[in-house]
Amino acid sequence: MSLSVNAVRFALLTRFLKGQAKVPQMPEAALRIRRLLEDPRTSLEQLARVINSDPPLAAYLMQFAESPLLRGGRPCVSMRDLLARLGTRQLNDLVLGFSLRHLFSSPESALQKAFTLRWRRARERAAYCAALAQRSGLMLDEAMLAGLLQDIGSLPLLAEIEHWPDFPREVATLDELCEELSGDIGALVLTRWQLPTAIIDCARQRGKWQREHSGSADLADLVLVASALQAAESDLPEILPAQLQLGLDMPLTALRDELRQELQLWLRLLA
Structure with a gap:
């Protein structure tokens, strides 16, 4: 240089x-899902409803429904099925990763x-x-x-x-x-x-x-x-x-x- x-x-x-330059906030979608996952009262049905209310995120996650990387024989037919198979940690990571790639424009x-x-x-x-x-x-x-x-x-x-x-x-x-x-x-x-x-x-x-x-x-x-x-x-x-x-x-x-x-x-x- x-x-x-x-x-x-x-x-x-x-x-x-x-602190004079702008530091981005954590993406809202990731924050929302993280809060839900941290709450022991959150059900799979509630989590599925929240994710389905964000069509781009839901479409991204549902791409995993037919992935050979998911363990289990039967295919996922709904968001609830997918969430049950992914597990909370992996879901959290995927949501944050999805949000990050859209954070810069x-x-x-x-x-x-x-x-x-x-x-x-x-x-x-x-x-x-x-x-x-x-x-x-x-x-x-x-x-x-x-x-x-x-x-x-x-x-x-x-x-x-x-x-x-x-x-x-x-x-x-x-x-x-x-x-x-x-x-x-x-x-x-x-x-x-x-x-x-x-x-x-x-x-x-x-x-x-x-x-x-x-x-x-x-x-x-x-x-x-x-x-x-x-x-x-x-x-x-x-x-x-x-x-x-x-x-x-x-x-x-x-x-x-x-x-x-x-x-x-x-x-x-x-x-």
Whole structure:
């Protein structure tokens, strides 16, 4: 980056840290469903009615009715059937994921393209997280959500860039900006949304490939490995400390090949 772009980058981060830039609220649909799921009095019928009142969300969820990823022999014929099969955690994750992809819209094609690219990467990261969680014993639904949200800081960052017309719109420059600032801004967003500390920490540890810690493997380890599996960086070590924490002591290239089939299955679920 040039000095002028670096100056803008510093100014952008300062605006977010001082609360001068807009931080998005958690999508209303996700908030509504989360409140219902947290209430033990909520019935499947009530939950189905609320979801069916949002036709785009209902249509998205019903795509899973014929998915081979759903366990059970008989097909789902109603929203209630689908909700009973998905389970509350997975439903919460799917609703939040669906809401996020519609949370950003820009009249500038360059910014919209940058967001679409990063959203595609977020889905792939979440798919890797799900596959890794199955092997490491960490909670699958929490892992999938953490992977999806690790780069959430890019969303308000790209929205703020609309107000900086002199900032370059080249794909590489926008991508580099997001890579540098997304972690810090994402931690702010997730804290505002009152998400679990473990998920917030995944955003905060973004890109810290040499992270080491005592104790058992945690969610940040898993998301770091998932991000490394996506990365094309030649300077990454063959085996990250996070992999050793997770008991995945094989080169990243070998792990990527081993997870290839599982990755495709989870991408279908998250598409």
